[in-house]
Amino acid sequence: MAISELQLPATVTAHDFSTAAKLADALAGDVAERLRNALAARGAATLVVSGGRSPVAFFQSLAKQPLDWSKVTVSLADERWVPVEHSDSNAGLLKRYLLVGAAAKARFVGLYRPAANLETAALAADQAVAELGPIDVLVLGMGDDGHTASLFPGSPNLAEGLQADGARRCLPMLAPTVPHQRLSLTRSVLGQAAFTALSVQGPGKLATLRAALAGDDPQAMPIRAFLHASLDIYWCP
Template identity: 45%
Template sequence: MRETHYATQQELNEQFAARIAHILQNSIARQGRASLLVSGGRTPVGLFEILSQADVDWSNVDVSLADERWVSADDEASNEKLVRTHLLKNNAAAAHFVSLTTTAADANDAITEVTERVNAMARPFDVLILGMGEDGHTASLFPCSEQIKAGLDMHSGQTLIAVQPTTAPHQRISLTLPALLNSRNIFLHLTGDKKKAVLDQALSADDSLEMPIRAVLQNADVELIWAA
């Protein structure tokens, strides 16, 4: 794992947004479109605000999520709502957003439809930005869930999986490990000493079922983007 540390979160947001914009614009120049997968939570809000103003041909960018809570898009818990509020505005309003939700009551019943949407995006994904929970989960690959082995199975052939965590609210839909790893640039975006301590714990052992972030770190060239 490579590491890039910043003195402040503001510096991180500004510099990281510039890097993402550069990658996306280069991908558009090379292949006509670019793809960006982001994660929810509080950590990326400042990044999204700055990235939304970047000078990118956003009309040729597909934006989606690494995972989503199975709630309506206007629910406060919705990652889609977070992205629409903080990223898909200003210049980035022209981007094409690929939603991970449907009107189905159960995420299991939406896998086929959402998989078709995600598979239509430019692959490999040009930029994947992951977060990490204090239990070592990433995307919605939770160590507490019955679905964790299926989610980490590199030979499943599945792009998405429905997940029911036992230590967090809401059913989820998540990209599987092989789908996440099908990315040219994988970033782990963390802030604060507590998350850095969790990452250090993840790096100290190998059991990916205990801390699923280990599966990403063990199978991909990941760059940590961190600030206190």
């Protein structure tokens, strides 16, 4: 089954690919084009991406795209509360695979801050995110439990994080089974992106999407908060 066979809302566009490499290259090309359009329109562009292992090929392809990277700001949809040097740091992942070569000229705004506790770190990240400006391109991922960014089902701050008009830009979040406390941008920030892409791979993620589309409670599956707005889904087996 292909993602285009799902009952998708009219505002959602599906892109099917036969391999992960083709998905990564197509997504990188589309993201770069959107960033170029933003640069032409106002002389600056902002890209927000998700971390984890899945986006590595996309990062590598995007880093090779012809762009005036010196005018691009890059940030993260979420982060583990660990130093950049830690193997699980999303900022570290970007520095290894995206912010290399010409793309190293981009301005990076990370979420991690050393602090006495997670809440204090989240408040500091909230202030940093305030300086991002409008998000031109947002690339999200999705977990098998329906989480996106670090908006996890069952996390204590999830209701606040899912508010469409909430005041907070970044909140402390907890993953129910995965180690490390998290920092996550909120729906009120993520939902304002001019272009949002959701990148997913494999039949498991297709089943998760099908389940998410079958219900309407974002508390149970936070990805639902983004499935009925303008969204491009990129999928491969």
